[in-house]
Amino acid sequence: MIKKRTLFSALQYLFFSGLGILLLYLAFRSIDLQSLLNSLLATRFDLLIVSLIFGLLGMVGRSYRWVLMIEPLGYNLSLKSAYHALMIGYTANYAFPRIGEITRCGVLNRIEKIPADSLIGTVIAERAWDMIMLIVLTITVILFKLSIFGQFFHEKVLLPLSIKFNWMLLIPLYGWLFIILIFLSAILLVLMYRQTIKEYVLRGKVGQFGYGIYQGVKSVLKLKRRGRFLITTIFIWLVYILMTYFALKAMPATHSLNFIDAFFIMVVGSYGFVVPVQGGIGTYHAIVALGLSLYAVSWNDALAYALLSHGSQAISIILLGLLSMLTLALRKQQ
Numbered sequence: 001m002i003k004k005r006t007l008f009s010a011l012q013y014l015f016f017s018g019l020g021i022l023l024l025y026l027a028f029r030s031i032d033l034q035s036l037l038n039s040l041l042a043t044r045f046d047l048l049i050v051s052l053i054f055g056l057l058g059m060v061g062r063s064y065r066w067v068l069m070i071e072p073l074g075y076n077l078s079l080k081s082a083y084h085a086l087m088i089g090y091t092a093n094y095a096f097p098r099i100g101e102i103t104r105c106g107v108l109n110r111i112e113k114i115p116a117d118s119l120i121g122t123v124i125a126e127r128a129w130d131m132i133m134l135i136v137l138t139i140t141v142i143l144f145k146l147s148i149f150g151q152f153f154h155e156k157v158l159l160p161l162s163i164k165f166n167w168m169l170l171i172p173l174y175g176w177l178f179i180i181l182i183f184l185s186a187i188l189l190v191l192m193y194r195q196t197i198k199e200y201v202l203r204g205k206v207g208q209f210g211y212g213i214y215q216g217v218k219s220v221l222k223l224k225r226r227g228r229f230l231i232t233t234i235f236i237w238l239v240y241i242l243m244t245y246f247a248l249k250a251m252p253a254t255h256s257l258n259f260i261d262a263f264f265i266m267v268v269g270s271y272g273f274v275v276p277v278q279g280g281i282g283t284y285h286a287i288v289a290l291g292l293s294l295y296a297v298s299w300n301d302a303l304a305y306a307l308l309s310h311g312s313q314a315i316s317i318i319l320l321g322l323l324s325m326l327t328l329a330l331r332k333q334q
Contacts, residue, residue, distance in 0.1 A: 030299075031299075031300055031303060032300060035300050036300055036303065036304050036307075039251065039252075039253060039300065039301050039304035040304055040307070040308060042251065042252050043250050043251055043308060044249070044250045044251075045250070047246050047247075047249050047250035048246070048247060048250040048308070048312055050246045051242075051243050051244075051245075051246035051247040051250065051309070051312070052243075052312060052313070052316050054239045054240075054242045054243035054246065055239075055240075055243045055313050055316060055317075056316070056320070057239045058236050058239045058240055058243065059083070059086060059087065059090070059317075059320070060079075060083060061232055061235050061236040061239065062086055062126075062236055063079055063082040063083040063086050064079055064082070064232055065126070065229060065232045065233060065236065066082045066086065066122065066126065067079055067082050068223060068224075068225055068228055068229045068232065069122040069125060069126060069223070069229070070082075070114065070119070070122055071223065071224055071225070072222050072223060072224065073114065073118050073122075075112065075114050077108075077112060077114070081108065081111055081112055082108070083324070084107070084111075084324035084327060084328055085104040085105075085107040085108040085111070085324075086104055087317065087320050087321045087323075087324040088103060088104060088107050088321050088324050088325055088328075089101060089103045089104025089105075089107070090104075090317050090321060091317060091318050091320075091321025091322065091324075091325075092104075092321075094314060094317075094318060101120070101123045101127075102120070104119075104123070105119035105120050105123060107328070111328060111331075129233060133233060133237055134267070134270055134271075134274075137237060137263075137267050137270075138267055140263075141263055141264050141267045144260050144263065144264075240266055240270075241259070241262055241263050241266050242262075243266075243313075244262040244263075244265055244266040244269070244309070245259055245262035247305070247308065247309040247312075248261070248262055248265065248305065250308070251301070251304065251305050251308065253297055253298070253301035253302075253304070253305070254292065254295075254297060254301070254305050257295060261295065264291065265288060265291050265292065268287055268288060268290075268291035269284055269287065269288045269291070269309075271287055272284030272285070272286070272287045272288065280310065281310075284306065284310050285303060285306040285307065285310060288302070288305070288306040288309070288310075289302040289303050289305075289306050290302075292305060292306075
């Protein structure tokens with residue numbers, strides 16, 4: 001069983017790593033490298049630094065929120081310890097996707113002696129709340145940017161799908177009758193075995209995901225300082241919008257975009273990190289470039305922005321993660 005799980009994890013890692021590399025290749029294959037370099041060199045690095053500062057504030061906010069979530073376990077965790085463990089975990093994510101959650105729990109277990117299994121529960125709850133917030137923000141940005149989002153959905157989803165599946169128009173009438181018969185048979189089978197299917201779904205990934213969100217919401221209701229948790233969660237996502245806003249302002253091609261536009265790009269970019277690829281490499285670049293193309297930003301400039309924003313944040317996180325490792329190593333020697 002363990003070998004099967006290890007093999008599955010290895011195959012999953014190779015698949016999503018390959019997906020990220022493929023998306024990165026497809027995005028950059030027709031780019032003029034000199035033009036890309038010129039766009040990057042035109043960056044206002046003072047505004048980029050401001051963006052990185054907001055990114056750091058987001059990490060501090062996440063660390064404080066984690067402290068609040070650990071309180072009900074009966075441990076008085078310091079913000080410094082939570083921050084160092086979090087940064088090391090985020091750094092680990094650039095090596096292997098999703099390993100950061102386990103890594104930061106392991107680090108905190110070693111330095112604060114908090115049981116790792118209890119900490120993993122808080123991380124699951126945290127991820128559930130982040131997903132809830134992302135859904136809420138997605139709905140909000142649709143309301144604010146209905147025309148842009150509608151255009152994005154039509155041009156980047158519906159239109160490619162309609163072109164890809166236009167062969168369906170060539171299917172003869174008897175072919176459609178056969179398809180309808182299969183469809184109706186499938187519905188009949190679902191109705192006949194609905195109880196078995198329901199039990200399977202609840203035990204499977206979908207059920208676990210839904211149960212994880214339920215447990216996440218439930219765990220927050222038990223917090224001593226629920227108000228601070230909710231305010232901190234809002235703060236985290238607000239600074240992410242500001243981080244995106246100043247990164248957009250740092251480049252001439254995206255300088256004209258406003259706060260609501262930054263809101264849209266931040267939400268779109270967040271979905272690039274949902275796919276379990278190391279640090280969102282490839283997925284983030286592709287989806288952000290698609291989002292910026294709706295603002296008449298050239299593909300070259302859109303990728304330059306994606307490369308700049310993602311790369312600067314990645315370098316910042318890795319450096320801060322290495323600094324946290326060094327700090328904890330020096331603390332252990334004292």
